[in-house]
Amino acid sequence: MKQFLTFVRKEFAHVLRDRKTLLILFGMPVVQILIFGFALTSEVKNSRVLIVDNANDAASQQLLTKIEASQYFEVDRSVMSPLQMEAAFREGEIKMAIVFPANFNEDLLHQNQAHVQIVTDASDPNTATSLTNYVSSIIQDYQASLNQTLSVPLRILPETRFIYNPQLKGVYNYVPGVMALVLMLVCVMMTAVSIVREKETGTMEVLLVSPFKPVLVILSKAVPYLILSLVNVGTILLMSIFVLDLPVAGNLLLLLAESTLFIITCLTLGIFISIKTSSQQVAMLISLMGMLLPTMLFSGFMFPIENMPVPLQIISNIVPSKWYYLIVKAVMIKGLGFSAIWKETLILAGMTLFLFVISLKNFKIRLA
Amino acid sequence: MEAVVVNALSKTYGQGATRAVDNVSFAVSKGELFGLIGPDGAGKTSIFRMLTTVLLPDGGSAAVDGLDIVKDYKEIRNRVGYMPGKFSLYPDLSIEENLNFFATVFNTTVEENYDLIKDIYVQIEPFKKRRAGKLSGGMKQKLALCCALIHKPSVLFLDEPTTGVDPVSRKEFWEMLRRLKEQNITIVVSTPYMDEATLCDRIALIQNGKILSIDTPANVVASYPDTLYALRSEPMFALLQAVEHYPHTRNSYAFGEYMHASFTDGVGEDEVKNYLREQGIAAVEMKKTTPTIEDCFINKLKN
Numbered sequence: 079m080k081q082f083l084t085f086v087r088k089e090f091a092h093v094l095r096d097r098k099t100l101l102i103l104f105g106m107p108v109v110q111i112l113i114f115g116f117a118l119t120s121e122v123k124n125s126r127v128l129i130v131d132n133a134n135d136a137a138s139q140q141l142l143t144k145i146e147a148s149q150y151f152e153v154d155r156s157v158m159s160p161l162q163m164e165a166a167f168r169e170g171e172i173k174m175a176i177v178f179p180a181n182f183n184e185d186l187l188h189q190n191q192a193h194v195q196i197v198t199d200a201s202d203p204n205t206a207t208s209l210t211n212y213v214s215s216i217i218q219d220y221q222a223s224l225n226q227t228l229s230v231p232l233r234i235l236p237e238t239r240f241i242y243n244p245q246l247k248g249v250y251n252y253v254p255g256v257m258a259l260v261l262m263l264v265c266v267m268m269t270a271v272s273i274v275r276e277k278e279t280g281t282m283e284v285l286l287v288s289p290f291k292p293v294l295v296i297l298s299k300a301v302p303y304l305i306l307s308l309v310n311v312g313t314i315l316l317m318s319i320f321v322l323d324l325p326v327a328g329n330l331l332l333l334l335a336e337s338t339l340f341i342i343t344c345l346t347l348g349i350f351i352s353i354k355t356s357s358q359q360v361a362m363l364i365s366l367m368g369m370l371l372p373t374m375l376f377s378g379f380m381f382p383i384e385n386m387p388v389p390l391q392i393i394s395n396i397v398p399s400k401w402y403y404l405i406v407k408a409v410m411i412k413g414l415g416f417s418a419i420w421k422e423t424l425i426l427a428g429m430t431l432f433l434f435v436i437s438l439k440n441f442k443i444r445l446a
Numbered sequence: 447m448e449a450v451v452v453n454a455l456s457k458t459y460g461q462g463a464t465r466a467v468d469n470v471s472f473a474v475s476k477g478e479l480f481g482l483i484g485p486d487g488a489g490k491t492s493i494f495r496m497l498t499t500v501l502l503p504d505g506g507s508a509a510v511d512g513l514d515i516v517k518d519y520k521e522i523r524n525r526v527g528y529m530p531g532k533f534s535l536y537p538d539l540s541i542e543e544n545l546n547f548f549a550t551v552f553n554t555t556v557e558e559n560y561d562l563i564k565d566i567y568v569q570i571e572p573f574k575k576r577r578a579g580k581l582s583g584g585m586k587q588k589l590a591l592c593c594a595l596i597h598k599p600s601v602l603f604l605d606e607p608t609t610g611v612d613p614v615s616r617k618e619f620w621e622m623l624r625r626l627k628e629q630n631i632t633i634v635v636s637t638p639y640m641d642e643a644t645l646c647d648r649i650a651l652i653q654n655g656k657i658l659s660i661d662t663p664a665n666v667v668a669s670y671p672d673t674l675y676a677l678r679s680e681p682m683f684a685l686l687q688a689v690e691h692y693p694h695t696r697n698s699y700a701f702g703e704y705m706h707a708s709f710t711d712g713v714g715e716d717e718v719k720n721y722l723r724e725q726g727i728a729a730v731e732m733k734k735t736t737p738t739i740e741d742c743f744i745n746k747l748k749n
Contacts, residue, residue, distance in 0.1 A: 084550040088539065095538045280534035284593075287498045287528040288551045289520070443519075445500045 081290070085298030089272070093302050103268065107260045107310045111317045114252045125173040125209055127151045128166060130158055133182035137192070141220050141234075145176070150212045167199050167241065174198045174209050191233040200240035210238050253318045254406035255379025258399035260314065261337070262344050262373045263366075265307055269348030270365040271358045272299045278358055283445065292441040296434075299352075300345040307341045308334075327413030336409065336423065340402040343426050346433035347398070353440050377403040401425050449511060449601050449632035450474040450497065456505035457492045457655075466492040468655035469506070474601075474634055474648075479627050481646030482636040483739065489655035490636040491531055494605045497634070498528045511600050524552075527599030529590050531606040531636075537579025541570055541589055544578050545596060552597035562629065563592045566622055584615030591622065595631075602626070604635040608642065620645045640740035651743050658746040663739060670737040670745060672696060672708035675715070678731040679722075688725045692718070697745060706741055 093099060127145070131138050146153045151174075158166070166172045177195040179185070185192035196213050200206040217234050225231045273295070276282040285295070311334065318324045326333060348365060355361040374380055376394035383394050394400050401422040408414040408422075416423070450473065457467040467489045474480040482490045495501035497510055499519035508515045513522050535544045545567075549556045560567075570588050573581065578589060587607055594602060604623075608616040620642060623633055627647075635646070643649045644663040651658040651666070659666065679685040682705070689698045689707050694717070698707040709718065715732055722730050737745075 081550055081553070084547055088536065088543070088547050091539055091543065092536070279537070280530055280532045281536055283495075283500060283530050284528060284534045284548075285551070286500045287523050287526060288548070289524045289553065290551050444502060445495060 082294055082298060085290075085294055086301045089298050090302045092272075093268075093306065099268065103264055103306055104310065104313070106264060107256070107314050108317070110256050110260055111253075111314060111321070114256050124152050125150060125205070126171065127153050127209075128158065128163060128172045128175040129153055129155045130163065130175060130177040131155065132180045133178045135181075135183035137183040137186050138178045141194075141217065144216050144220055145213065148212065148216060150209070163197075167197075172199070173205060174213070176213065186232050186234065190230055191235060193235050193237055196236050196238045198238065198240050203240075206240055210240075214238070252379065253314070253322065253324055254403050254410060255377065257311070257314050257337070257406055258340075258377050258379065258403045259370075259373050260310060261307055261341055261402075262369055262399045264310060265303055265341055265344030266348040266351070266365045266369045267362065268303050269299055269345050270351040270355075270361040273349060273352035274355050274358050274361045277356060286443065286445070292443065293438060296349055296437060296441070299349060300342070303345055303348075304338070304341055307345075308338065311337045311341075324411075326410050328409035329415065332416060333406065333409045336402070336405045336419070336426075339423065339426050339430070340398065340405075343398045343402075343430040343433070346430050346437060350433050350437045350440070353437055353442070372397045373399045376400055379403055398426060398429055447476055447512070448473045449476045449478070450480075450508070450634060452493075452497070452506070452508045454506035455493065455496060455503050455508050457489075457496060457501065458504050465655050467496070467503075470652075470655070470657055471506075472650050472657065472660055474632060476632055477627060477630045479623060479633045479635065479645075479647045481643055481649040482634070482652055483638075483640065483643045483649050483743070484636075484652035485638055488652045490652060491605055492655075493652075494528075494530075494603050494634075494636065498526060498603050499523060525600050527594035527597065527602040529587075529594040529602075529604045529607055531609065533586050533590065535578045535586070535590055535593060538577060540575050540577050541581070542574040544589060545592055548593040549596045554597050556596065559596055559598045562598055562626075563595050565625060566595075567592050569618075583611045584618070587611055587615070587619060588622075591619075595626070599631065601632045601634065604633065606636055606638065608637060608639065616642070640738065640743060643739040649739070651739075651746060653743075653747060658743075666739060666742050667737055670742050672711075672745075674706055674708050674735050674737045674741060675718070676701070676704040676706055676733055676735040677718075678704050679727055679729055684725075685722070685727055685730065688722055688727055689718075692721055694718075697741075697748060699744060701740075704735075706735070708745075 093103075129142060129145075131142065142153070142155075145151055154172070163175050167175070175197045177197065179193055182192050182194070194217065196210055198206040198210050214236050217236055221232065221234050273282075276285065315326065315333075319326070351361055351364050355364065376383065376390070376397040377399040378394070383391055383400070386394070405419045405422050408419050452470055452472050455467055455470045456465070458465050470489070470493060472480075482493065484490055492501065496503050497508055497515060499515050499522050502516065510522050511525055513525075515522060536547070539547065545556055566588050570581075570585050570592075573585065578586065581589065591604070591607065594604070608619055611619065616639075623635065624645070627633060637643070646663060648660065648662050649666065650660045661669070677685060677689065682700075686698070686700060686705055689695055689705065692709075694710045694713040696708045696710060698705060719730060719732060722728075
């Protein structure tokens, strides 16, 4: 036990004294969350908007002029049938359509309220919400200017409709996705270089000629990164709650426990890479190329797995982050309990055990 | 009892293309300071790695402390101390941390065997908080020796411990080895420096994976078959050329500011000087000299 603690302390020293590694370790999650959360949802400019003006009266014209003046939109006034409009959406020609009913001005003046329909392509949910918000505020602005001179307030009621993705799932999607991505990258990359570094610097040769046990080395390499990665999970969760307003719907402890399991899976994967490679560069490349791409592609966070061809769907099953992504979505967003995710948990646990056993089996007790 | 017994040990690399260690046999007695002397690529490191059980031999056998290097590798790893040729401690840990780490790995403490390393450790102790990566070459080697000694090994394997170390530190290092020998620790050391060979009890001259001879340094020197001369003249190059082309020359090579040469039996100082005068080299300083290990090594290589 004393040996184990000494090993762990040594590993901690390696990590904490390497400033650059530390920066990656703690900087990456923050940067990723911010990039995915804000940079990618920044202002949407010059989106093509289709106007279907069935009224073509004074009020609709005034409102349209205001919308046209905005830098966010590139207005196309061609009159289309609903069918043509749908086709234009499908082709991706337009991001949004604004439809005025036939007697927009009359409704507004006589009934004191009129409707306007805003249809948005929500396959890109962030753009969709932004666009809708811009139009709504322009409408409100116009409404306020009308009401300045009137005793009875007039109201324009925007009816917003998101097509293709009515629940705007993407907003939620990326927090579990970033968690899976960051943990996978940090854990795999850091441990992947840890054992191979000892081979490269020659310390492994000295360690081999000592009574140490391989299992001790493997475990002691994993412990510091487990603790540091849990700190990262904490950072991500805090940011998602306080910066992104996305609270944890389910049990926080369950989420942390599942995260710990996933971290351990990644650590054993990293250690396996470290044992099989002979230079830090190769280990780094394998963990970057081998982990980053599959995690992006196959965890379902950027591209829905259901839409993939069957062979790719099958491949996605061996990507650990896919299962973790499902777990986080279930616990964090849908608020489900353990009964909903026991299968995924079991798969992750199985993967971990498998990786641990083959790592131990492949640990070389001699120089190659 | 013999501390190390090596019996027809062989190691090849690249599917037998390179014979790094070729049928090597030797024995080291308990408490002996045994030197493997040979140039780079002679196979010294491969022998060390096999004896310390981190490399499997392709042929032959060897025992350390009576334990087989293949079968009993775990027990050997408990007992021996090993200092690889390349600096192999943690550069981001301090002197103190490195030492404590290796003590714990071997299930011991620094205090327990402090008297063994005391002489060496006091020299680097003022810098104990300094990271190992920031130490000078000599200090690194002293620290590595401390780490290899901390568990009081029965056999100490030092692979080129003085390579890349300044002459003063080298001398200090060998004094330390002599003191360790007094503690009855068997030491197997390798070096490419011939002058260090005389500091060993016995030496094995090794070249291309083969052992050329094993003896005490004194016997190696005494067994030099010819009378060896040291010659000097200006310009040196003409002298070298002339001696080389002299039909009675056995060996000739530059050696520091002199050149060393030996001649066939019956050819003495006068004959050589006469020959040189005929060649137009008159002012020659020529004297008999005692062969060094290096001279013996060169002689063995030529025959």
